[in-house]
Amino acid sequence: MSGPREPGDSHDVLAMVFARPKEALQAARAILAGRRGPYDSSIARQAIGILHREFGDIEAAIGELRQAVRLARRSGSPDREADVLATLGIALVHHGRTRSGLSALDSAAGRATGTTRARVLFRRAGARWILGRHGDALDDLGVAAPALRRAGDTVWAARALSLRGHVQLALGGVRAADADFRTAQRMFATTRQEHDSVVAVQNRGVAAFVAGDLPTALALLDEADQGFQRLGTPMPDLVADRCAVMLAAGLAREALEQADAGLRLIARLRGQATRRAELLLLAARAALLAADPATARERAAEARALFARQRRAWWAEHARLILVQAGLAEGATPRLLADARRLAGRLGELGSPDAWQAHLLAGRIALKLGRTAEADSHLTAAARARHGGSATARAGGWLAEALLAEAAGQPRRLLRACRAGLELIEEHRLTFGSSELRALVTAQGAELVELALRHLRRAGRSRELLGWTERWRATAIAVPPAPPADDQELLGRLAALRRVDQLLAAARSGGAASAPRLERERAALEARVRAGTLRLRGPGWREERGFDCRRVLDALGPGGRLAELVLIDGTLHVLLCGDGRVRSYAVGPAERAVAETEFARSRLRRLAYQLRPDPGELAALGRRLEEAVLGPVAPLLAGGPCVVVPPSVLHAAPWGLLPSLRETAFSVAPSAAAWLRARASAPPPGGVVLVGGPDVPNAKAEIQAIEELYEDPGPTVLEGGTATAQAVLEAMDGCRLAHVAAHGTFRADSPMFSSLHLDDGPLTGYDLERLRRAPYRLVLSSCDSAQMAAVGADELLGLATALLHLGTAGIVASVVPVNDENAVPLMVRLHAGLSSGLGLAEALRRARGDDVSFIAIGA
Secondary structure, three states: OOOOOOOOOOHHHHHHOOOOHHHHHHHHHHHHHOOOOHEEEEHHHHHHHHHHHHHOOHHHHHHHHHHHHHHHHHHHOHHHHHHHHHHHHHHHOOOHHHHHHHHHHHHHHHHHHHHHHHHHHHHHHHHHHHOOOHHHHHHHHHHHHHHHOOOHHHHHHHHHHHHHHHHHHOOOOOOHHHHHHHHHHHHHHHOOHHHHHHHHHHHHHHHHHOOOOOHHHHHHHHHHHHHHHOOOOHHHHHHHHHHHHHHHHHHHHHHHHHHHHHHHHHHEEEEEEEEHHHHHHHHHHHHHHOOOOHHHHHHHHHHHHHHHOOOOOHHHHEEEEEEEEHOOOOOOOOHHHHHEEEEEEHHHOOOOOOHHHHHHHHHHHHHHHHOHHHHHHHHHHHHHHHHOOHHHHHHHHHHHHHHHHHHHHOHHHHHHHHHHHHHHHHHHHOOEEOOHHHHHHHHHHHHHHHHHHHHHHOOOOOOHEEEEEEHOOOHHOOOOOOOHHHHHHHHHHHHHHHHHHHHHHHHHHOOOHHHHHHHHHHHHHHHHHHHHHHHEOOOOOOOOOOOOOOHHHHHOOOEEEEEEEEEEEEEEEEEEEEEEEEEEEEEEEHHHHHHHHHHHHHHHHHHOOOOOOOOHHHHHHHHHHHHHHHHHHHHOOOOOOEEOOOOOOOOOHHHHHHOOOOOOOEEEOOOOHHHHHHOOOOOOOOEEEEEEEEOOOHHHHHHHHHHHHOOOOOEEEEEOOOOOHHHHHHHHOOOOEEEOOOOOOOOOHHHHHEEEEEEEOEEEEHHHHHOOOOOEEEEEEOOOOOOEEEEEEOOOEEEHHHHHHHHHOOEEEEEOOOOOHHHHHHHHHHHHHHHOOOOOHHHHHHHHOOOOOOEEOOO
């Protein structure tokens, strides 16, 4: 292998810094080792300084650049000295030494001429952008960009356009920014500037994010990440960009973890103080959205102190915004209102597109303090955001309008504003192909729904209350799934994940030293699988829009009941549908219902290990839970067929434990609309599939007993090594009924990785989403297989939702651990009923006996 190429012109080294960074470092060191004159040596020191500044130690960068300035001065070239001074100025700004940095840049601009001066002005514009002085930055770029293009300096002209794009973004000009980024990318493509070309991809991802196109943003940022890894150039600002996208997608915890990882990277590299401050600000935003105001305050206070030292007023005010938002979590005070008022004025002066957030914040605080006139003023200012800007800003503007209408006692205006805001969020949400993102992003509309529900409850309009509850409940499964593409990369990663999971299980049971390495490998594979699905693009439309209460009442028929549970202002209500009417009942505190559900689940987990649990304890447990979750409605559900539609936080309640439902054919549905869809679906011509997983003591007996109940043609049976993920998916696809007797795992940290354990490893929610046609009915006899995570506004994620999303009409599964010995006869009785033509809920009612673990989900 040959050594580093000796550049024919020492200026080649500077051109190589962002094209081939490793080669540039070798070439710069070769120049210094060759003891060339001060001119060439200053270029070498400058190149090394830039590499340290961008990818490593900022203090080392400043040291190298100071040497470069001294060498340039000795060379007698004013342009050489000006060029290095400008590079030093940027480094000083990034280090937080703002006054010294700007002084160096001003001095460089005064010394330079021609193309060198245009490059200096570009750098000063970059410093001014970092400091939030956007008007001044545009002034410099207005001179630099045309001069660089006239000089035929393609690389620097493209960089100037990229910087102008970032300034436009800061001022809310998304289209202009995207146009600049695209032009810059085309210009870089004509050069050998590999790093700059990847940065152009990153910039387009940022523009897509600000425009609200998160799938495109994620795809472009992932592409940029791969490019930087290939070049070996760590980019903390890419971490910041990805964190911002995650926040917009509702992935607050993940964003906080990534921001903290970026901060650790900067500390390890001794990197730029400016980037550290920006990541701290993102971490504060993430903590606030993750309902962790204490962490948000801590990160925001540190970020604001750094911004203040760096003389970055624009950024410091945005950190103050987080501090005031976190302060509101502890209660409204006159001092907090004064802070919010000053903040709104300051952000407006700075031209921040986030000024509406400060006005909305001030309006909220004023409302809580009873200062209606001031609240009206601030909310009116915030409501102007509904007419333009990003989807998030427009939705925020409609929220301000709704708060104004509520305070003014104008119900029509209130509902109109809530409807308009939700339609904006819905339009944004439907761009996602990922069911996880569709569920998470609904949190942005939670307050709009809450405002509408509060008004309708007070007005006693039960039918409209049901319609608005349905508007934002379990909506992710109502969107048509993205068709499963023949994504060999994803299939390979899912297969690799199963293999690693098997190896990890073996390593743990044997106490092998490889377990930690395998855990890291599994986590990395899960991250890649999830990242690939988050980039999927949605259909942009729904199969149905609106909710017709009459359809529910007609479908229930004589004697049928549907009880939809609703949380409003901390109180649990039940909307009881039946006999052509919708009646509203207040049950009690929502906190009590949640607490009793968790208590009942905890007791049942213990009782599952007893062959015959005490009937008296079960009865007492059921009465307590029933009073907390159904209250006065319980007696009205007993006997007749009924559907229970709980909010997501109560979905995992052991509904079979309730006395009123023990002898009732009931099903549990994520929403009334989901129940209607499931009820309307027709069974496919496919057959019966029986699956027995590994290490389930009674699986073989269970499968054999069920197999005897079905004839002409007999079921497809997969067990004893044949129950692999691929075989099970192929058999399940479009079948009439599938029964899986396999251990299950619920993953609260990542619900779509909840799984059924098959012969070759876990079958996850991501695997099930690749089915072309869902099984019409599914029975899961494993523990906790009906468990789903409550996310977003009122959404659910887990194995069951993956199948309901695809069109499965009904699922029988457990919400608590199952006594394996008791489960086998229950499953046989259940299938005896199904094979004789009974519906799922009625078959489960007859089979249940003393069991309270299993519920029927769907229709």
